[in-house]
Amino acid sequence: MNTRLNRNKWEPYLWLLPSMLLIAVFVVFPILIVFKLSFSYISQGGVIGGFIGFQNYVDAVKLPAFKTVMLNTMWWVISVVGLSTLLGFIIAMVLNQKFRGRKIARSILVFPWATSLVIQASVWNYIIKYEYGNLNNVLLNLGIIQQAINWRSSYQIEFIWECAVGIFVTVPFVTFCVLSGLQSIDGSLYEAATMDGAGFWGKLRHVTLPMVRPSLTVSTVLNIIYVFNSFPIVYTMTKGAPAHKTDTMITYLYMLSFYERKKGPATALSVIGFLILCVCAGVYMIGVMRKEDEQ
Amino acid sequence: MKKFLALLLALVMVVSLGSFGTVAYADDEITLDVIICQYGPNTNEWFLGKGMDGSNFVEKFEAANPGIKLNLDVVSWNDVYTEVDTRIANNNAPDILNIDVFANYANEGLLLPVKDYCPDDLFADFFPSFIDQSIIDDTCWAVPDLASARALFYNVDILNEVGVEVPTTWAELQDVSQAIIDYYDGEIYPWGIDMTTDEGQAAFAYYTWGNGGGFVDANGDWAVNSPENVEAINFAISLVNDGYTNPNPATQTRYDLQDMFAAGKLAMVIAPNQLPTYVADKGGEINMATAGIPANEGKTGSSVGVMDRVMAFKDESAPDQEARNEAIGKFLEFFYRPENYVGWVSMEGFLPAVNSAVEALVEADPSFGAWLDVLGSCQFYPAAKAEWAQVRQGVTTVEQEALIGGDIQAGLDALQAEVAG
Known part of the structure; x- marks a missing residue:
C-alpha cells in the first residue's frame, strides 16, 4: 500500500x-543564454567576449530608431490584438447562429489561420502591388477606378497594411476561441434573461460576455505574445523600410543583428522585449483573474 | 504492460535528448563542413542533386578525393548570415564558406590566410584585381568564386519611339526621363531605382561613383559624407520626387524592377549582366541594349562590380592541421577546374574569377567577352574594411530617410562619425 x-x-x-x-x-x-549574452561583448562576426555590464542596453536605447520602433510595436500589438478580438467576437456571434452554410463558413474561416504567414504576407504584397496588383486590376476592370492607385504611397499606409494583414490572420483564432465559449453557454440563461426583459445588448452584457470571458482571456494573452513576437508579416512586406519606419521590435532586432551586425544591442533589445511581454501578459492575466474572483 | 511501454517511451525520449548531435567520423577520414550560398534554383541541383551531368559536385569530389568527405549545405542568401553567425557563436564555424563579406571574420582572427591552403598555381589563376579586394594588411583572406558586373540596360524600342538617345549624363537622364513621361503620359517609368534594404548600397555606388565620390577617399579611408556624395544622393532622390522612377524605391526590389523591365513597363534600369537571361526566363521579349551608367557633367561613370568569395575558417581542434589545409586546397582545386567551374559560372549567368575559364566561356557565349571587358574596369565595394556591414546598411538608411524628407548631409555625417570614429 x-x-x-x-x-x-x-x-x-x-x-x-x-x-x-x-x-x-x-x-x-535559450532565455538564460540570451540574458547572459545581453551583458557580454559580442563581436560583429558573432564571437562572444567578456562581461560589459549594461553597455548593450545603453547602446540599444541610444539607437536612432529605438523610439520609432517601440511606438510601432505598441501600435502593432494594440491594433492587431484589439481589432482582431473585436472582429473575431462579432464573427463568432454570427457563426453561433443557425443558418444554412454555417459549417462551410466556419471551414473557410480556418484558411487564413492555417496558411503560413510568409505566404499570406507575400500574397497581400501581390494584391496591393501598384503595377500589376490584383486589387487595382479588379477595381479597374469593374470601372470603379479609372487609374491604378498606389496603395503603398507612404510608410504610414504601409504600416497600416501590415497591421491589416496581421488582423486578417489573427481573427480566425479569436473567433474559434470565442465560438467554443459561446457554445458552452446554456440556452436557459438566455431564456431567463429574456423573461427578465433583457434585450440584445442586455443579454450580450450580462450573459454572453461574462460567460466567454475565460475564452477571451486565453485568446488575448496568447495573441499579445504571438503578435508581439510576429516576424514574417513585417519582414516580408517591407523589411522595416523606409529607414525602420515600419519595423517592429522583433524585425528591428533581426536587422540590427544580421544586417548591421550590432549583435550586443540586438540581444539587449530581445531581453527588453521579453520583459515587456512578461509584464503586459502578466498584468492582463492578473487583472482578469482579480475581476473573476470579485465576481 | 501499457504502462511499461509508456515508461520505456519516456526514457527513450529523455535519452534521445542527450544523445543527438554527436556524429562519429572515421579516424583516417577528413570531413569538411562547407556552406554554399544559393545563387538560383540550379545551385542545389549542381552541388547536391543531379545537375552536374546526372551527378553532383559532392559525389564527384568525393570520388576523386578518397579520404575527404564533404558535409555541404546550400543556404539561401536570406539565411546565410544567421546560419554562419550562429555557428561561430557556438564554436562550430564551417571549414569552407562561400559568402560576400569577409573582413569581420578576418579581423577577428577567425580565417585562415589563403596562402595556407590554396595551391600556388590556382592562386596565380585568379584575376589579380579580384584578389586585391580580399587583402587586409598584405594578407589575402578569401578568393573570389564569381562576379557580376552592372550596367545600364535600356529598352531600345521605347527610346526609339520617344525619339531620344540613351543618356550619358545626369542632365541628359532628366531630359530623357521627362520626354518618356510626356510621350507615354506616365504609363511607363523612365528610370528604375532600388533603395531597398538589400540593394541600397548599390544605389549609393551608382550615383556617388558617377559624381567623383564614393564610400572611401583616395587613401582608402571612409568618406561617406563627402560633398560629392551628398550631391549625388540629392540627385537620386530628386529623380524620385520628380516622378521619373518607380514609385516605391524603399520596398521595390531589384527583382521588381527587372519584372517591370521584362514587361516593358520600365524604360531604363541598372542591372547585372544576367538581366537578358532573367527577362527571357520571364517570357519577356524586350529589345534591349546596354550602356554605361550616366554620370554627372564632367565626371566619369564607373561600372559596378559585385563579387562573392570563398574563405576557410580556422579549426584549432582539428588533429592534423596540415591534412585539413591540404583537403581545403583540394576542394578549391577541384571546384576551379575548367570542366567544373565553367559549368558552375555559366549555369547562373555569372562572370568568372579565374583566367583559365575565360576561353571556354567566351567560346560558349560570345557576349561574355564584352562583359569581361566591363568587369576589368569595374569598381568594387570596399568589403575589405571591417565597418563595411555598418556602412552598407547605413547608406541605405540615409537614402530611405531622404525618400521621406530626411536630411542627407546630417545622415551621412552621423554615419561617417560612427564608422570613422
Missing part, C-alpha cells in the same frame, strides 16, 4: 519529465 502511495506521488513527475526537459532545453536554457 505504501509503495503504491509513493509511486502515485512520483509517477506524475515522471510523465512530465520529457516535456519539462524539452521546455528546459529549448525554452528556458
Whole structure:
C-alpha cells in the first residue's frame, strides 16, 4: 500500500519529465543564454567576449530608431490584438447562429489561420502591388477606378497594411476561441434573461460576455505574445523600410543583428522585449483573474 | 504492460535528448563542413542533386578525393548570415564558406590566410584585381568564386519611339526621363531605382561613383559624407520626387524592377549582366541594349562590380592541421577546374574569377567577352574594411530617410562619425 502511495506521488513527475526537459532545453536554457549574452561583448562576426555590464542596453536605447520602433510595436500589438478580438467576437456571434452554410463558413474561416504567414504576407504584397496588383486590376476592370492607385504611397499606409494583414490572420483564432465559449453557454440563461426583459445588448452584457470571458482571456494573452513576437508579416512586406519606419521590435532586432551586425544591442533589445511581454501578459492575466474572483 | 511501454517511451525520449548531435567520423577520414550560398534554383541541383551531368559536385569530389568527405549545405542568401553567425557563436564555424563579406571574420582572427591552403598555381589563376579586394594588411583572406558586373540596360524600342538617345549624363537622364513621361503620359517609368534594404548600397555606388565620390577617399579611408556624395544622393532622390522612377524605391526590389523591365513597363534600369537571361526566363521579349551608367557633367561613370568569395575558417581542434589545409586546397582545386567551374559560372549567368575559364566561356557565349571587358574596369565595394556591414546598411538608411524628407548631409555625417570614429 505504501509503495503504491509513493509511486502515485512520483509517477506524475515522471510523465512530465520529457516535456519539462524539452521546455528546459529549448525554452528556458535559450532565455538564460540570451540574458547572459545581453551583458557580454559580442563581436560583429558573432564571437562572444567578456562581461560589459549594461553597455548593450545603453547602446540599444541610444539607437536612432529605438523610439520609432517601440511606438510601432505598441501600435502593432494594440491594433492587431484589439481589432482582431473585436472582429473575431462579432464573427463568432454570427457563426453561433443557425443558418444554412454555417459549417462551410466556419471551414473557410480556418484558411487564413492555417496558411503560413510568409505566404499570406507575400500574397497581400501581390494584391496591393501598384503595377500589376490584383486589387487595382479588379477595381479597374469593374470601372470603379479609372487609374491604378498606389496603395503603398507612404510608410504610414504601409504600416497600416501590415497591421491589416496581421488582423486578417489573427481573427480566425479569436473567433474559434470565442465560438467554443459561446457554445458552452446554456440556452436557459438566455431564456431567463429574456423573461427578465433583457434585450440584445442586455443579454450580450450580462450573459454572453461574462460567460466567454475565460475564452477571451486565453485568446488575448496568447495573441499579445504571438503578435508581439510576429516576424514574417513585417519582414516580408517591407523589411522595416523606409529607414525602420515600419519595423517592429522583433524585425528591428533581426536587422540590427544580421544586417548591421550590432549583435550586443540586438540581444539587449530581445531581453527588453521579453520583459515587456512578461509584464503586459502578466498584468492582463492578473487583472482578469482579480475581476473573476470579485465576481 | 501499457504502462511499461509508456515508461520505456519516456526514457527513450529523455535519452534521445542527450544523445543527438554527436556524429562519429572515421579516424583516417577528413570531413569538411562547407556552406554554399544559393545563387538560383540550379545551385542545389549542381552541388547536391543531379545537375552536374546526372551527378553532383559532392559525389564527384568525393570520388576523386578518397579520404575527404564533404558535409555541404546550400543556404539561401536570406539565411546565410544567421546560419554562419550562429555557428561561430557556438564554436562550430564551417571549414569552407562561400559568402560576400569577409573582413569581420578576418579581423577577428577567425580565417585562415589563403596562402595556407590554396595551391600556388590556382592562386596565380585568379584575376589579380579580384584578389586585391580580399587583402587586409598584405594578407589575402578569401578568393573570389564569381562576379557580376552592372550596367545600364535600356529598352531600345521605347527610346526609339520617344525619339531620344540613351543618356550619358545626369542632365541628359532628366531630359530623357521627362520626354518618356510626356510621350507615354506616365504609363511607363523612365528610370528604375532600388533603395531597398538589400540593394541600397548599390544605389549609393551608382550615383556617388558617377559624381567623383564614393564610400572611401583616395587613401582608402571612409568618406561617406563627402560633398560629392551628398550631391549625388540629392540627385537620386530628386529623380524620385520628380516622378521619373518607380514609385516605391524603399520596398521595390531589384527583382521588381527587372519584372517591370521584362514587361516593358520600365524604360531604363541598372542591372547585372544576367538581366537578358532573367527577362527571357520571364517570357519577356524586350529589345534591349546596354550602356554605361550616366554620370554627372564632367565626371566619369564607373561600372559596378559585385563579387562573392570563398574563405576557410580556422579549426584549432582539428588533429592534423596540415591534412585539413591540404583537403581545403583540394576542394578549391577541384571546384576551379575548367570542366567544373565553367559549368558552375555559366549555369547562373555569372562572370568568372579565374583566367583559365575565360576561353571556354567566351567560346560558349560570345557576349561574355564584352562583359569581361566591363568587369576589368569595374569598381568594387570596399568589403575589405571591417565597418563595411555598418556602412552598407547605413547608406541605405540615409537614402530611405531622404525618400521621406530626411536630411542627407546630417545622415551621412552621423554615419561617417560612427564608422570613422
